[in-house]
Amino acid sequence: MTDKRPFDVLNNSLNNTVVVGLKGGVEMRGVMSSYDVHMNIVLEKCEELKDGQVKRGIGTILLRGDSVIYIVPTA
Amino acid sequence: MTDKRPFDVLNNSLNNTVVVGLKGGVEMRGVMSSYDVHMNIVLEKCEELKDGQVKRGIGTILLRGDSVIYIVPTA
Amino acid sequence: MTDKRPFDVLNNSLNNTVVVGLKGGVEMRGVMSSYDVHMNIVLEKCEELKDGQVKRGIGTILLRGDSVIYIVPTA
Amino acid sequence: MTDKRPFDVLNNSLNNTVVVGLKGGVEMRGVMSSYDVHMNIVLEKCEELKDGQVKRGIGTILLRGDSVIYIVPTA
Amino acid sequence: MTDKRPFDVLNNSLNNTVVVGLKGGVEMRGVMSSYDVHMNIVLEKCEELKDGQVKRGIGTILLRGDSVIYIVPTA
Amino acid sequence: MTDKRPFDVLNNSLNNTVVVGLKGGVEMRGVMSSYDVHMNIVLEKCEELKDGQVKRGIGTILLRGDSVIYIVPTA
Amino acid sequence: MTDKRPFDVLNNSLNNTVVVGLKGGVEMRGVMSSYDVHMNIVLEKCEELKDGQVKRGIGTILLRGDSVIYIVPTA
DSSP: OOSOOHHHHHHHTTTSEEEEEETTSOEEEEEEEEEOTTOOEEEEEEEEEETTEEEEEEEEEEEOGGGEEEEEEOO | OOSOOHHHHHHHTTTSEEEEEETTSOEEEEEEEEEOTTOOEEEEEEEEEETTEEEEEEEEEEEOGGGEEEEEEOO | OOSOOHHHHHHHTTTSEEEEEETTSOEEEEEEEEEOTTOOEEEEEEEEEETTEEEEEEEEEEEOGGGEEEEEEOO | OOSOOHHHHHHHTTTSEEEEEETTSOEEEEEEEEEOTTOOEEEEEEEEEETTEEEEEEEEEEEOGGGEEEEEEOO | OOSOOHHHHHHHTTTSEEEEEETTSOEEEEEEEEEOTTOOEEEEEEEEEETTEEEEEEEEEEEOGGGEEEEEEOO | OOSOOHHHHHHHTTTSEEEEEETTSOEEEEEEEEEOTTOOEEEEEEEEEETTEEEEEEEEEEEOGGGEEEEEEOO | OOSOOHHHHHHHTTTSEEEEEETTSOEEEEEEEEEOTTOOEEEEEEEEEETTEEEEEEEEEEEOGGGEEEEEEOO
16 A cells, blocks of 8 residues: 555645546536545536536536546646 | 535535436436435426426426436525 | 435325336336335336326336436325 | 335235346246345246247246346236 | 245255356356355356357356346256 | 355466456456455456457456456366 | 455556556556555546547546456556
């Protein structure tokens, strides 16, 4: 094992912009304001992306951890 | 971790309108009257949406948490 | 949290007609005679619906909770 | 809650004919000789159905509960 | 409940030929030499079937319980 | 139950060539150097197969148990 | 069992380049900086691959273990 842990990435990304990939190919980009051990994630100022382009603005969104595939910090 | 938690979004949305995204691409919009730790959610005055347009009126609906992908507060 | 809980909807619907949405897009409409904590549900006088129209009569049916997406009380 | 429970339907159907709907749309019809809490089910004299018609005779079959969507007593 | 249990079918089929249906529609036919509580199953002299016809010979195979839909004793 | 257990097949296959079938239809063939109770499996000198033909060489690979459908010893 | 364990492959790959296969056929290649018991994995300098070719650069990414099918060390 290592001193670093995967959840460090989440903790370090609080209040920063992340892109979250969901099952089904949708990506959500926003400022992460909270998460929990199930990887439930809240994004503020969220935009839905399709092929990297903004598809629609959403605002605040709660993403269920079970649907998350990956999280990319952009800061 | 942070002082905020994802379920705060649910608690703050009680008796307010939310949009719930379900597996399979369906969205339900209604007034959230209750939820539990499994993210089972009850919406009142619920409408089913397709591409953001109202597809049909439903009334009260209990959504099983296992099917929930995201929740968007609209208030 | 709230004083109301999602399972209240189930309890209040006992012996009343409900529509249950299942994975795969099927809807079953019938009188709910019992349920349990897994959302296993028994409907009496059940009819299978397709696009809101009756596809076939079934009678009594036990629906496995794992397949349930939503429950709509109609009373 | 109610005095009735969903598993009553299974218990009352022992040694009677039931139709079991499985994930993927297959239906199996046979005489239920046993079941357990996971909804693993054994049917005797089982026939596979497609659109309500007999597709093939099978005999005894053990159905894994995880694949079951619904159970319809026919007696 | 009944005195019979679904796993009796597995126990009675030890060293006999069974057909195992897997997710995705594949069937495997062989002599069951062992199983466990997860329905992990070992078949000897296994053949893969497609539409009831032998597609290829395999020999010994360990099937993961999570992929099993049904088991048909043929003895 | 029997004296034999499904995991015996894994234990007997250590350092021998096996074919592992994964969800989605991919097969991996290689020398199994380790496994655990979740059926996480490490193959050395692994080759990806398609319809029984070598599609590409991979080398060492860790297969997540959750994706495994079957394991075929070839020794 | 053996003295080697599947997670040894992860531990030995820390700070080395790995390719991670995800559900849906996507591959991610990067330097693994951390992992945990759920196979949640963090890659640095990550690139998304399609048919072995670089599709896009990503940077740091947290992959949810539930989506991982395989991990290939390339060092």
